[in-house]
Amino acid sequence: xxxxxxxxxxxxxxxxxxxxxxxxxxxxxxxxxxxxxxxxxxxxxxxxxxxxxxxxxxxxxxxxxxxxxxxxxxxxxxxxxxxxxxxxxxxxxxxxxxxxxxxxxxxxxxxxxxxxxxxxxxxxxxxxxxxxxxxxxxxxxxxxxxxxxxxx
Numbered sequence: 001x002x003x004x005x006x007x008x009x010x011x012x013x014x015x016x017x018x019x020x021x022x023x024x025x026x027x028x029x030x031x032x033x034x035x036x037x038x039x040x041x042x043x044x045x046x047x048x049x050x051x052x053x054x055x056x057x058x059x060x061x062x063x064x065x066x067x068x069x070x071x072x073x074x075x076x077x078x079x080x081x082x083x084x085x086x087x088x089x090x091x092x093x094x095x096x097x098x099x100x101x102x103x104x105x106x107x108x109x110x111x112x113x114x115x116x117x118x119x120x121x122x123x124x125x126x127x128x129x130x131x132x133x134x135x136x137x138x139x140x141x142x143x144x145x146x147x148x149x150x151x152x
Contacts, residue, residue, distance in 0.1 A: 002074075003040035006132050010035050010115040013068050016105070018147055020065045032112045033105075036135045037120030041077040045123065048130035057139050058121045063092040064144050066102035066118065073101040076119060078127050088122055107146050108138045 002012060010033035017026045039045055073087045088099040099118045106114040114135050123129035 002038055003043050004035040004038035006036055006038075006046065007134070008035050009033065012038075012103075012115075016067050017069070018065055018067050019069050019102075020147060029113070030111070033115040034108065034112060035116075036106075036114045036131050037116040037123055037129065039078065039119075039123050039127075039129065045078060045127050045129050047128040050124060050128075050130055051136065054131075054136060054139065055121060055125050057142070058124060059090065059092050059097065061104050061106065061139070061142060061144075062099070062118045062121055063095075063097045064104075065147050067105050067115075069102040071101075073098070074117065074119060075100065076122055076126070078123075088119070090121070105146075106135065106138045106142055108134065114138060 004010070004012070012035075014028065015026050016029050016033075017024050075085065076088070087101065089096045090099065091097070099122055102118050104116050104118060104120070106116070108114050116131075116135075120129070120131070124131070
């Protein structure tokens with residue numbers, strides 16, 4: 001995985017490519033993107049108590065339209081060498097959702113989006129990762145309709 005400190009400016013990939021309706025929309029965002037959940041060993045994982053709703057809400061967002069879907073995938077470097085070397089997959093509403101090959105966006109206010117890898121769900125559930133409070137707060141009002149307002 002690639003490590004970026006939480007709440008720093010996102011620089012991983014230039015455009016945003018949103019998968020939707022069997023196709024995709026590629027554009028250079030006009031919004032500022034802030035990193036959340038780009039964890040990698042040996043960097044420590046910020047931990048702490050998280051609301052019970054956080055993991056299921058993250059999975060709902062991840063199961064929706066994804067951003068910057070890649071051909072390869074990242075593994076969790078915090079799980080150690082004994083961990084599976086396959087892409088992580090979890091079930092959501094009766095269908096599999098893959099983790100580690102895409103990103104999500106969560107609106108953070110006017111002109112700002114949080115940018116997180118889909119592995120953020122795994123970090124929360126398996127490693128007690130505690131995302132920044134501003135990201136948690138943004139998830140309480142997450143509306144997937146933000147994608148409809150994206151202009152290329």
